[in-house]
Amino acid sequence: MKILVCISNVPDTTARIAFEDNNTKFSKNGVQYIIGAYDDYALARAVELKETHGAQVTVLNVGLADSEPQIRKALAIGADDAVRVDAEPTDSYFVATQIAAYAEGKGFDLILMGRETTDYNSGVVHGMVAAMLGLPSFSPVMELTVEGSKAIISKEIEGGKQKIETAIPAVMGCQEPIAEWKIPNMRGIMAARTKPLQVIPAVGSALTGIINYELPPAKGACKMIPAEEAGTLIKLLQIEAKVL
Amino acid sequence: MSILIFTELADGKFKKSSLEAISYGSKIDGSAPVVLAVGTADETSLAEAGQYGASKVLFSSQEQENIMVYSQALLKAIETTGAKVIVSVKSALADAVMARAAGTLKAALIGNVTELPDTTNGFVVKNSIFSGKAFAKTEMKSEVKFLQIKKNVVEASPEGGNATVENFNFAADAMGSSIIETQKASGQLSLPEADIVVSGGRGMKGPEHWQPLLDLAQALGAATGCSKPVSDLDWRPHHEHVGQTGVKVAPNLYIACGISGAIQHLAGVNASKVIVVINKDPEAPFFKAADYGIVGDVFEVLPKLTEAAKAL
Structure with missing residues (x-):
């Protein structure tokens, strides 16, 4: 089996969000980058499938050279080789185009990624890739097993879940509890240093352009209500906040 | 501008968030949007879209929520109406459906949109990013544009008006996928939709x-x-x-x-x-x-x- 896992390189959840160049550019200054939280689940499931079924796991990132520590981490977790498409991941369509262009004709049985990236939260790259390659797509996938040329998945829907059987190849956006996040061990870290990491140029161009960014207005102070008078909160919510 | 709204149904009616999407669509340039509804619903409930500004509802009756089939319905509806702006709410279902359609049409898609587009110079949308910790203003440059609006940023208020309901048929292909089982908590308020x-x-x-x-x-x-x-x-x-x-x-x-x-x-x-x-x-x-x-x-x-x- 051949599995392609697409990972995003995103600011850590706790990162301070700030912009520079007249609010036209995200400020990377002092920001710690990580593999997108959902992508980590996709990677972990791919490595589990490799352990149980045998698989070649390729990890792909669309990003600049500063993504490479995260790509190496994915290799240390258990991916066999990596590809970096050398470009800023400017919009969903552009990223999907890169993934589809790379995957075309390479015979991947599964193309896995997170349900969304944790920076732009669009959640559409998997669907776009699948459409470009003429494959079925599923998201958010919470369970994934492979039996021959079929996959059985459990997918979250509003207020519940669906169990689906599908032909593969297929593209999936993953989320917990599909697998437990994996932490690289020393052997994995050593092995990752010599695993192949290919850098390829991007194709096509983005369909959108950022005009500028802004931060939300600062939150007002929290109004405290004594616990003994908790009931008065309901009146405040009705009269002052007007939400009841 | 020809505008199409991809809506979602629950318990035979439009979800509240989909009514918000219809209201949003009707305010883009004042032209009445066409609505696509896929799933199960009766005609009276579907005609309700008119009160939120829609002129017509294309209804495709589907027993099961299959993303591949839903996205084919959307593509066919775009082809039929010649729509240039496609609006939905931001939800797991709409993400999957809109993404497939946008990928097929090589069109730009922006999610978590919080305001009406600014069309004074090009087509500029504002959306929420970094899980609400910032906003971006983005110009969309493709001919067809997909927008997914954030829930609860538009007021869905009925203003009267009628929409005609048409049954909508297309060749559905589940692409080798089949839904074996659907588990859904019944009688519960939907968490993403709740006030x-x-x-x-x-x-x-x-x-x-x-x-x-x-x-x-x-x-x-x-x-x-x-x-x-x-x-x-x-x-x-x-x-x-x-x-x-x-x-x-x-x-x-x-x-x-x-x-x-x-x-x-x-x-x-x-x-x-x-x-x-x-x-x-x-x-x-x-x-x-x-x-x-x-x-x-x-x-x-x-x-x-x-x-x-x-x-x-």
Whole structure:
């Protein structure tokens, strides 16, 4: 089996969000980058499938050279080789185009990624890739097993879940509890240093352009209500906040 | 401008968020949008789209929610109407369907849109990014444009008007996928759609102690949610998990009971209009993100709130 896992390189959840160049550019200054939280689940499931079924796991990132520590981490977790498409991941369509262009004709049985990236939260790259390659797509996938040329998945829907059987190849956006996040061990870290990491140029161009960014207005102070008078909160919510 | 709205149905009617999407679509340039509805519904419920500004509803009756089939319906509807702007709400279903259609048409897609597009110079949309911690203004340059609006940023108010309902047929291909089983909690308020959400964290001390929270939710007509540790511990089902890796909610009122307010949880709730935090620890970080706070034992505070809510 051949599995392609697409990972995003995103600011850590706790990162301070700030912009520079007249609010036209995200400020990377002092920001710690990580593999997108959902992508980590996709990677972990791919490595589990490799352990149980045998698989070649390729990890792909669309990003600049500063993504490479995260790509190496994915290799240390258990991916066999990596590809970096050398470009800023400017919009969903552009990223999907890169993934589809790379995957075309390479015979991947599964193309896995997170349900969304944790920076732009669009959640559409998997669907776009699948459409470009003429494959079925599923998201958010919470369970994934492979039996021959079929996959059985459990997918979250509003207020519940669906169990689906599908032909593969297929593209999936993953989320917990599909697998437990994996932490690289020393052997994995050593092995990752010599695993192949290919850098390829991007194709096509983005369909959108950022005009500028802004931060939300600062939150007002929290109004405290004594616990003994908790009931008065309901009146405040009705009269002052007007939400009841 | 020809505008098409991809809507979602629940219990045979439009979801509230889909009515918001129709209202949004009708305000882009004042032209009445066409609505695509896929699923099960009766004609009277579908005609309701007219009250929110739609001229016509294309209805495709489908027993099962299959993404491949839904996206083919959307592509066929775009072809039939010649629509250049496609609007939906931001949801897991719409993400999957809109993405496939945009990928096929090589079109730009922007999610979590919070305002009407600015068309004075090109087509510029504002959307929420970094889980609500910032906004971006983006120009969309493709001929066909896909917009997914954030829930609860547009008021869906009926203004009269009628929409015709047409049955809509197309060649459906499930692409080798079949739905074996669908499990859906029935009779429960939908968490992503709810106006009020009452959520519990580890401070609730165990699944057997959830009743006071459920009582308050019932008194307020609220949906119930929980923090990640609570769903990880199986105290509550996974679809109730609110947070960065769970459901992102945008209700008018979010009441957090015994949730400390980890940044991952805040990422799922910071679009709420008003946040109430009840926690016995006055240092809980959640108070910094709250509008109203009560420092106290949830098991003493919740019954008092329920009593006051019942008296409304």
